[in-house]
Amino acid sequence: MARLIEITDPADERLADFRDLSRADRRPDRPGGRGLVIAEGVVVVRRLVASPYPVRALLGVRRRVEELAEDLVGLDVPAYVASAEVMAEVVGFHLNRGVLAAADRAAQPTAAELADPGRGRRCLAVLEGVGDHENLGAMFRNAAALGVDGVLLGAGCADPLYRRSVRVSMGHVLRVPFAVLEPWPQGLDMLRDNGFRVVALTPRADSVPLRDAGLDRGRVALLLGSEGPGLTEEAIAAADSAVRIPMASGVDSLNVATAAAIAFHAAARP
Amino acid sequence: MARLIEITDPADERLADFRDLSRADRRPDRPGGRGLVIAEGVVVVRRLVASPYPVRALLGVRRRVEELAEDLVGLDVPAYVASAEVMAEVVGFHLNRGVLAAADRAAQPTAAELADPGRGRRCLAVLEGVGDHENLGAMFRNAAALGVDGVLLGAGCADPLYRRSVRVSMGHVLRVPFAVLEPWPQGLDMLRDNGFRVVALTPRADSVPLRDAGLDRGRVALLLGSEGPGLTEEAIAAADSAVRIPMASGVDSLNVATAAAIAFHAAARP
Incomplete structure (x- = not known):
């Protein structure tokens, strides 16, 4: 099961993957200048967890993260739990889907x-x-x-x-x-x-x-x-x-x- | 041809059809409490003019109204010409389509x-x-x-x-x-x-x-x-x-x- 970690400080450095989300797609620091794969909302996070993309972390309000409990069995990544207000400060806007996941890109078929x-x-x-x-x-x-x-x-x-x-x-x-x-x-x-x-x-x-x-x-x-x-x-x-x-x-x-x-x-x- | 009328005062009463456009659909003062038919943008205004709905007036920036000149031949309604700023004040938000038309509802088939x-x-x-x-x-x-x-x-x-x-x-x-x-x-x-x-x-x-x-x-x-x-x-x-x-x-x-x-x-x- 993912490790649930409570977050109260929006500046917490462990949330780097989710910071300023509207720019998260373009990351010059990452291979090819492209960003992480970001999933928003329970349904899409579920598909990301089931996909070949290596999940790095989740961030969500408690209710949404708990909704994903079964999907997170066997997944050894941090699941950061925060209030909607802290989430909004981290990602840069109010996110009404309540949960996010970040993953690395994976090799695609040719x-x-x-x-x-x-x-x-x-x-x-x-x-x-x-x-x-x-x-x-x-x-x-x-x-x-x-x-x-x-x-x-x-x-x-x-x-x-x-x-x-x-x-x-x-x-x-x-x-x-x-x-x-x-x-x-x-x-x-x-x-x-x-x-x-x-x-x-x-x-x-x-x-x-x-x-x-x-x-x-x-x-x-x-x-x-x-x-x-x-x-x-x-x-x-x-x-x-x-x-x-x-x-x-x-x-x-x-x-x-x-x-x-x-x-x-x-x-x-x- | 529609009568081109320059408007510089956003409070001009002749623009009543276009005022506060985000609420223009619900007009308790009109039959059935339903609003006028509002068309936005050159393409849709063109279709409204060609439709059976009786056009009441147009409001647009000069360039867009001129783009419609051929469609407005034979249409005896006022075409109010205003700056984008005046339009925004009238309708209540910035409208990037640049032209509007208002029409009455018409009888539908059964x-x-x-x-x-x-x-x-x-x-x-x-x-x-x-x-x-x-x-x-x-x-x-x-x-x-x-x-x-x-x-x-x-x-x-x-x-x-x-x-x-x-x-x-x-x-x-x-x-x-x-x-x-x-x-x-x-x-x-x-x-x-x-x-x-x-x-x-x-x-x-x-x-x-x-x-x-x-x-x-x-x-x-x-x-x-x-x-x-x-x-x-x-x-x-x-x-x-x-x-x-x-x-x-x-x-x-x-x-x-x-x-x-x-x-x-x-x-x-x-």
């Missing part, structure tokens, strides 16, 4: 490992230019729910382990494996070599309606662009085929995570 | 009119308990994009014309017809009498996977519940059949507007 036919992954999402942390987090949540087996990050994607992305994903960025795909978009060839059909989602009129594309068959890598600009010409040209979600004219395109969910439902199996 | 076979509507969304304005707005945006022909509001739904709902819908609540369905859930019989198959979306294990339900055939009324509790037993019992989006175990359900989008894509045609 793109080649994610695509390895021996691992049995049938549907991968490949993202280009998804720089918005909330959209990125929502895409991971949808990927986890709908059975996407892994996510590849092409050019211009945000860091899935950024705090806001972890939160919006409901912790599923900690569960769905991901890797950077380089070079971009030439790296898509590697997917093809591993038996994946690379299918671009784009509103182009000459693309095939999603429901007619038979994405439920074989191995599929779904190529998804950002909200607004969508996929680059280069990425679409590097795909084997293009599909679209038929949409009413004069309507703004769907939110990118919503469009992704529709495509995931067509292609993946949970 | 549920019976929406379901009338003579009107050719093939796919309706029927919502129960969607009390969150952002989810409701997002559902209208998705309905508009994916070709849902109308929305029926069962028990416990929020007001689609609330300001935040209008904004999140990107103005599509002004475009997709909606009506209250009463009594609830007995009113569903009226849909059935008009040839609609009433299909409940629910995660229940004994429901049919969405993709096997053949929702692209015939007239379909898709019954959707709120995030969290989902549909009531009564609503599910009143439906002809139940479908589910297959989801990975241990994953929180999808956001309700995302789940709705997947179902809309299966059932509607833009």
